[in-house]
Amino acid sequence: MKRFLLLCPLLFLALLACAQKPLTNSRISSYYTYTYKLNDVNTQLFISGRQAQIKEESLTEEVAKYPTDHPESPILPRVIMLKY
DSSP, X not given: OHHHHHHHHHHHHHHHHHHOOXXXXXXXXXXXXXXXXXXXXXXXXXXXXXXXXXXXXXXXXXXXXEETTOSXXXXXXXXXXXXX
């Protein structure tokens, strides 16, 4: 009986340890890539290296949204693109 009572918690702990998902397989980047049109002020902030000062509220005109890991590149409109 003592052996059974000792084996039950050990078996439960072993099950919990095996059920953990390794973080090395988890996603690092966003699932979607969003492309926005910037106005002149935000473009100047971006070019001068002050991307953190661009407010989310000013990103209103979404140009495209596509899966980040998609094997085919999406067809985007012909504009100047700045990668963040």
